[in-house]
Structures are given as structure tokens and as C-alpha cells.
Amino acid sequence: MKKPQRRNPRPVRPAKGERELIRRIAALLPGGGRPIGFGDDMARLEAGAGGLLWTTDMLMDGVDFDSRAHAWAQIGRKAMAVNLSDCAATATRPVAALCAVALNDGLSMDDAVALFRGVLECGTEFDCPVSGGDTNSWAQPTVVCIAVAARPEPDCAPVTREGARPGDLVWLTGAVGGSLLGRHLRPEPRIREALEINRRLAPRAMIDISDGLAVDLWHICEASGCGAWLDESLLEAAIHADARRLAEKSGSPPLEHALYDGEDFELITALPADAPGETCAQLGLIRVGQFTAERELVLRRAAGTCEPVEIRGWEHFRA
Amino acid sequence: MKKPQRRNPRPVRPAKGERELIRRIAALLPGGGRPIGFGDDMARLEAGAGGLLWTTDMLMDGVDFDSRAHAWAQIGRKAMAVNLSDCAATATRPVAALCAVALNDGLSMDDAVALFRGVLECGTEFDCPVSGGDTNSWAQPTVVCIAVAARPEPDCAPVTREGARPGDLVWLTGAVGGSLLGRHLRPEPRIREALEINRRLAPRAMIDISDGLAVDLWHICEASGCGAWLDESLLEAAIHADARRLAEKSGSPPLEHALYDGEDFELITALPADAPGETCAQLGLIRVGQFTAERELVLRRAAGTCEPVEIRGWEHFRA
Numbered sequence: 001m002k003k004p005q006r007r008n009p010r011p012v013r014p015a016k017g018e019r020e021l022i023r024r025i026a027a028l029l030p031g032g033g034r035p036i037g038f039g040d041d042m043a044r045l046e047a048g049a050g051g052l053l054w055t056t057d058m059l060m061d062g063v064d065f066d067s068r069a070h071a072w073a074q075i076g077r078k079a080m081a082v083n084l085s086d087c088a089a090t091a092t093r094p095v096a097a098l099c100a101v102a103l104n105d106g107l108s109m110d111d112a113v114a115l116f117r118g119v120l121e122c123g124t125e126f127d128c129p130v131s132g133g134d135t136n137s138w139a140q141p142t143v144v145c146i147a148v149a150a151r152p153e154p155d156c157a158p159v160t161r162e163g164a165r166p167g168d169l170v171w172l173t174g175a176v177g178g179s180l181l182g183r184h185l186r187p188e189p190r191i192r193e194a195l196e197i198n199r200r201l202a203p204r205a206m207i208d209i210s211d212g213l214a215v216d217l218w219h220i221c222e223a224s225g226c227g228a229w230l231d232e233s234l235l236e237a238a239i240h241a242d243a244r245r246l247a248e249k250s251g252s253p254p255l256e257h258a259l260y261d262g263e264d265f266e267l268i269t270a271l272p273a274d275a276p277g278e279t280c281a282q283l284g285l286i287r288v289g290q291f292t293a294e295r296e297l298v299l300r301r302a303a304g305t306c307e308p309v310e311i312r313g314w315e316h317f318r319a
Numbered sequence: 320m321k322k323p324q325r326r327n328p329r330p331v332r333p334a335k336g337e338r339e340l341i342r343r344i345a346a347l348l349p350g351g352g353r354p355i356g357f358g359d360d361m362a363r364l365e366a367g368a369g370g371l372l373w374t375t376d377m378l379m380d381g382v383d384f385d386s387r388a389h390a391w392a393q394i395g396r397k398a399m400a401v402n403l404s405d406c407a408a409t410a411t412r413p414v415a416a417l418c419a420v421a422l423n424d425g426l427s428m429d430d431a432v433a434l435f436r437g438v439l440e441c442g443t444e445f446d447c448p449v450s451g452g453d454t455n456s457w458a459q460p461t462v463v464c465i466a467v468a469a470r471p472e473p474d475c476a477p478v479t480r481e482g483a484r485p486g487d488l489v490w491l492t493g494a495v496g497g498s499l500l501g502r503h504l505r506p507e508p509r510i511r512e513a514l515e516i517n518r519r520l521a522p523r524a525m526i527d528i529s530d531g532l533a534v535d536l537w538h539i540c541e542a543s544g545c546g547a548w549l550d551e552s553l554l555e556a557a558i559h560a561d562a563r564r565l566a567e568k569s570g571s572p573p574l575e576h577a578l579y580d581g582e583d584f585e586l587i588t589a590l591p592a593d594a595p596g597e598t599c600a601q602l603g604l605i606r607v608g609q610f611t612a613e614r615e616l617v618l619r620r621a622a623g624t625c626e627p628v629e630i631r632g633w634e635h636f637r638a
Contacts, residue, residue: 018454024432028439029449043451045371045415045468052364052371056453058419058464063457096364100377100464113343120347130348132362134375134464135337138382145377145419145453145464149364 040161041089041207045149052095053158054149055086061104061141072111074185076118079144082210084126084189085265089208091159091198092150093191094128102136102143119146126191156198161223163204164270170228170289171280173197174266176213177243177258184263193283197269200279205270213238214259217268217289218297218311224270229298230259230289230309238286240264259299260312359480360408360526364468371414372477373468374405380423380460391430393504395437398463401529403445403508404584408527410478410517411469412510413447421455421462438465445510475517480542482523483589489547489608490599492516493585495532496562496577503582512602516588519598524589532557533578536587536608537616537630543589548617549578549608549628557605559583578618579631 042053059082061067065075080097087094099119103112123130128148152158173193190208197203205224209216213230221227235255243257250257270291271280280287292298297309361372378401380386384394399416406413418438422431431454442449447467471477492512509527516522524543528535532549540546554577562576569576589610590599599606611617616628 018456021428021431021435021454024428025435025439025452028432028436040451043415043417045450054417054466054468055451056417056419056464056466058421058453058455058462060421060455060457060459060462062459063421063455096362098362098373098375098466100375100466102377102379102382102462109340109343112340113347116340116344117347120344131364132359132374133344134377135340136377136379136382137337138379140379140381140459143377143379143421143462143464145375145462147373147375147417147419147466149373149468 041086042092042150042158049157050152050154052149052151053090053092054147055083056145056147057083057086058143058145060143067142070185072114073118076115076144077122078185078187079146080119080122080128081187081189081265083146083148084122084128084191085187085208085210087148087150088190088194088267089206090150091156091194091203091206092152093195094126094148094150096131096149097123097128098132098147099130100134100136100145102138102140104142105137105139107137107142115144126189153195153199159194159198159203159206161205161207161220164220164224164226164291165204166226166291166293167273168204168270168291169273169275169287170217170230170291171269171271171285171287172213172238172266173269173283173285175238175240175286176209176264176266177240177254177261178246179242179261179263181242181246183242187263187265189265190267194267196283197267200283201271201275203269203271207268209264209266209268210262212260212262212312213264213268214297214309215311220268220270221291221295221297224291225295227292227294227296227298228289229292229300229306231300232302234288238288259309360405361411361469361477368476369471369473371468371470372409372411373466374402375464375466376402376405377462377464379462386461389504391433392437395434395463396441397504397506398465399438399441399447400506400508400584402465402467403441403447403510404506404527404529406467406469407509407513407586408525409469410475410513410522410525411471412514413445413467413469415450415468416442416447417451417466418449419453419455419464421457421459423461424456424458426456426461434463445508472514472518478513478517478522478525480524480526480539483539483543483545483610484523485545485610485612486592487523487589487610488592488594488606489536489549489610490588490590490604490606491532491557491585492588492602492604494557494559494605495528495583495585496559496573496580497565498561498580498582500561500565502561506582506584508584509586513586515602516586519602520590520594522588522590526587528583528585528587529581531579531581531631532587533616533628534630539587539589540610540614540616543610544614546611546613546615546617547608548611548619548625550619551621553607557607578628
């Protein structure tokens with residue numbers, strides 16, 4: 001569901017590529033309805049309040065990781081973490097995982113075991129045992145595909161992208177930007193934070209930042225039928241130190257990195273305007289903007305001017 | 320979990336390749352126990368009698384299918400069918416599926432949609448809706464990875480590979496061999512048959528034939544701690560017409576094709592010796608041998624002699 005950051009992000013063009021493919025898949029589904037589960041963070045596996053949800057993410061060598069630069073244990077950890085981040089995005093608790101691999105023929109047995117060790121250790125860290133999988137090999141680059149099932153906490157419904165309303169505030173679980181300096185390799189799924197937010201703050205909508213703050217916030221806006229503004233002054237507190245460091249190299253302002261870099265895996269959540277500030281502070285949340293009725297994404301500059309935020313990120317499949 | 324037939328099967332060498340990898344993964348799991356779910360047809364997702372099971376199978380272009388020769392809808396159908404065949408092998412009823420893809424950049428939008436149509440139509444045929452997935456693209460050959468969750472019928476436990484006992488009879492749901500002539504492209508998961516067998520015949524063990532009758536029967540023997548003999552005369556009724564046709568081309572005897580060809584997706588089941596023959600006949604089952612205490616696989620020739628059956632099939636990952 002998530003598209004990790006690429007070195008060369010391309011703008012999302014609506015009605016093309018992956019979104020068009022998802023639309024056409026949706027048309028094949030019974031009722032021809034909205035493509036629930038494709039493009040969402042998790043899909044329903046069981047009906048009912050406490051029913052299981054599940055998700056799958058496929059990572060490919062040369063696209064989502066680089067086996068020439070990254071250790072296999074790190075790659076395995078990342079493959080599990082991006083799936084667990086989908087659980088965080090829906091405020092559900094992971095139950096178990098499956099892990100299927102197509103290993104490049106050149107991998108040694110030790111590399112293959114290291115890959116699985118990374119997967120299993122990350123699972124253990126978040127109480128998500130790996131219950132099975134499928135091991136294959138081939139002459140092409142390595143592919144890792146994980147599926148995770150998760151369950152909402154008792155009396156807490158899963159959070160979707162759909163419920164944000166004009167007037168709700170935009171909050172982040174942490175500072176963003178510059179993940180390419182290394183954080184992209186060790187994503188920290190915000191599951192505990194998400195469960196706390198869901199239990200204490202009645203969030204209206206939530207998503208994890210995989211493609212970037214701007215585009216992932218826009219995903220909430222699209223699903224919720226609203227827009228949002230982000231405030232430059234508020235965003236100061238949400239610019240990661242890595243974004244500032246990367247800005248020195250890239251020449252782009254740190255704010256650009258905060259808005260458009262991907263693979264942070266912090267959460268964006270829509271909270272009611274009257275959400276208790278003390279609780280938000282206890283949870284380390286950072287307020288960066290507000291949802292609006294106008295279906296556009298706007299940056300309010302510290303100088304008082306407004307400008308549109310670009311909706312850009314990576315999109316797969318552009319046939 | 321299943322390894323479809325390849326043009327050039329290599330003998331399974333114990334303690335090498337995939338089995339060694341699975342053993343080493345198992346050693347990483349809590350308790351270092353047996354690798355439940357890796358190498359089995361399905362893994363436990365939920366505890367308890369009626370709890371969900373799940374499975375995943377990854378198919379790669381050039382290994383499990385050939386996109387130059389096969390239609391994309393057929394490839395999608397096959398990807399779903401091999402997963403549903405795992406449900407059949409455990410006598411569970413599919414509930415829902417996830418489908419992740421890495422599409423080769425050269426695919427047209429119509430090809431991509433055809434692939435998903437194949438997946439969805441096969442799912443619909445077996446009451447298994449696709450509830451979500453992950454769409455990616457890359458410059459490498461296409462990969463399709465499906466996960467399926469399934470549930471045992473009320474008052475019917477899932478069937479494993481473990482319960483066969485010496486004296487139990489070896490039954491097949493249908494004739495086997497020669498699937499390369501075309502049946503390998505349109506596998507028919509034997510879910511309905513499996514549920515009937517489980518409801519009416521108290522099967523002790525079951526597996527679907529993906530690698531071949533000989534090696535998959537041996538998988539039951541290994542898991543159950545026993546051996547088996549197959550009878551040449553009984554096998555006459557289990558040699559598919561395609562096996563005879565292929566034998567004319569290959570020069571191998573039809574029996575060889577029945578024993579060693581893969582991708583039939585018929586079921587092998589261990590039934591108690593007193594299982595009612597009338598019910599077995601009603602279900603179209605074919606008796607081909609018997610389980611034994613000796614841990615070996617033997618062919619009883621019509622002439623009265625006995626010879627060992629080769630344990631050979633495809634094994635992934637031979638580092």
C-alpha cells in the first residue's frame with residue numbers, strides 16, 4: 001500500500017498509472033465500488049467490531065532497498081516494519097505475519113537467514129510472530145512480500161483515512177524529513193503511539209507517512225472529501241534535524257524536505273479541535289495545520305501569504 | 320509453500336537448499352521448534368478450533384509461469400488457484416485474499432487489469448473475495464504474491480500432513496501426470512472435495528500435489544513418521560490421459576509421469592483402512608497404496624517385485 005521514497009520522485013498524475021489501475025481493479029469487484037483495501041492502509045479480513053484487518057507490502061531490490069548498500073538483516077527488518085506501519089496507521093495491534101521471498105540465486109545461506117532474522121526480530125519487537133511463508137529463489141533481484149493481520153483494541157474501532165472534517169486539526173507523531181540520511185533504513189512503526197491516540201483522543205482519521213507529509217496528508221483529504229492548510233511556523237517544530245542536515249547538501253530548504261521526503265513512518269492524524277492539548281503533549285504530538293472545507297492543500301507562510309502545496313510523491317505503474 | 324513443476328526438476332537433497340533454510344529459520348523462532356507454516360500448506364492465524372488459517376504463495380515470471388506463452392488472465396487465475404489449493408490441502412474454506420504484484424514496466428494497463436481479472440474471477444469461483452493488495456512496478460520480471468485466509472468448517476478440524484498411520488490407505492482425488500500438456504495452467508483447487516472428505520471420511524492427513532505424487536506423498540510420510548507403498552496395478556486408474564499422451568512424446572512410461580510430474584493439484588489423503596468404500600467411490604477417490612511403518616517409499620510392481628520410488632521434485636534455493 002505504501003510506496004517508499006525513491007531518489008527520483010515523480011509527480012502523481014491523477015487518473016494515470018497506479019491510481020488508474022486501482023480504479024480498474026475496483027470496477028471488477030462486486031458492485032464495482034470503491035477499491036477498499038487497494039490503496040488503503042489495511043483491508044477488512046473479518047466483519048464486526050473486533051474483526052481482523054490485514055495488509056500486504058511487497059519490497060523489491062533496486063526499488064525499495066538496495067542490497068549492494070544495505071545489510072540483509074536491515075532489509076528484512078524494513079520489510080516487516082513497513083507492514084507494521086500500516087497497522088499503526090489504522091491503530092490496530094498486529095497479530096501475526098506471513099513472509100514470502102524470491103531470493104536472488106546469488107544470496108548465500110547466511111544472507112538468506114539474515115534477511116529472515118531481520119523480519120523475525122522486528123516482528124518480535126512488536127509482538128507480531130511470523131507464522132509461515134514461502135521460500136523461492138530465482139536469477140532476478142530479491143523480492144520480499146509480507147502480510148500482516150491485526151486487530152483493533154477492545155472498544156476501539158480501527159481508524160481510517162476517511163473521517164477528517166473541516167475544523168479538525170492536523171497532528172504529527174514526530175518530526176519529518178531527511179530520512180534518506182539513514183532513518184529510511186530503520187523505520188519505527190508508531191503502533192504504541194497509534195493505540196494511545198485511538199484510546200485517548202478519538203482520532204477522526206490517520207495515515208502513516210510513507211510517500212511524504214504533503215502527499216499522505218492529501219490522501220486523508222481525498223478520502224475525507226476535504227482539504228487542509230499547513231502552517232510554516234508550526235511546521236518549524238516538525239522539521240527533523242536530518243531534514244536540516246540534508247538541506248545543507250541538497251540546497252533545498254529544510255521545509256521542502258519535511259513536506260516532500262518519504263519513508264518517515266510518522267503518523268498524520270486528524271483530531272477534533274477540542275482534543276485536550278495536555279494529552280497531545282504527553283503523547284509528543286506536533287500540531288501543524290487544520291482541515292478545511294476547500295478541497296486544496298495550502299501552505300500558510302510565516303509572512304502571512306498562502307501558497308498551494310505540491311501533491312507529489314512516487315507512483316508505481318505508469319502504463 | 321508449493322513448488323510448481325519446472326521443465327527441469329532437480330532431485331531434493333535433504334539438509335540442503337530450501338529445507339536447510341527453513342530449518343535455520345525455525346531455529347530463529349521462539350523455542351527453536353519445528354517450522355510450523357514454512358513448508359506446511361497453511362499456518363495458524365488464530366488459535367482455537369474454528370480459528371483462521373492462512374497461507375501465501377509467490378509466483379515469478381520465468382519460474383512459475385511464462386508471460387511470453389501464457390495469457391495474463393490465466394497467470395492471475397493460476398496465482399490464486401495455487402493458494403486456494405493450500406486451503407484444499409487443509410480442508411478449510413477460503414475467506415478472503417490479498418494480492419501484491421510487482422509488474423514489469425513493459426506491461427500495458429490492459430495486461431495488468433487482465434492479471435487482476437484472473438485473480439478475482441478465480442476468487443469468485445471459490446467464494447474468496449480479494450479484499451486488498453499492493454501494486455508496484457519495476458524493470459524486472461513480474462511477481463505475483465497472494466495470501467489467502469481460510470477457516471475450517473464447523474466441527475471439522477483442519478487436516479495436516481502429520482496424522483497418517485501405518486495401515487492407513489493412500490487415496491487420490493483424481494488422476495495425475497502430464498499436466499504440462501495444459502492442465503498446469505488451469506489448476507482446479509479441490510476445495511469442495513476436501514471439505515466432503517473431511518466431513519464424511521475422517522481423513523488422517525492430506526496434501527495437494529504440486530511437486531508430484533511421489534515427493535508430495537513423501538511429505539506426508541515425513542511429517543507423519545511413516546512410509547508408504549504404491550501399487551502399480553492400482554496406479555493404472557490414477558494415470559491421467561495426459562500422462563499417456565505425454566509419455567508418447569517423452570519416451571518415459573506413463574507411470575513415470577504420474578509419479579513425478581507436478582502441478583496436478585489433486586489431493587493425496589490418508590484414510591483409515593475401514594473408510595467406507597461406497598463413500599470413497601461417491602467422491603471419485605482412487606486408492607493407490609498404503610502407509611507403512613517402514614520409513615521408505617516403495618513401488619509394488621504388477622509382477623510382484625518391489626522397488627524404491629525416487630523422491631524427486633523441485634527445490635528452491637540451493638545456496
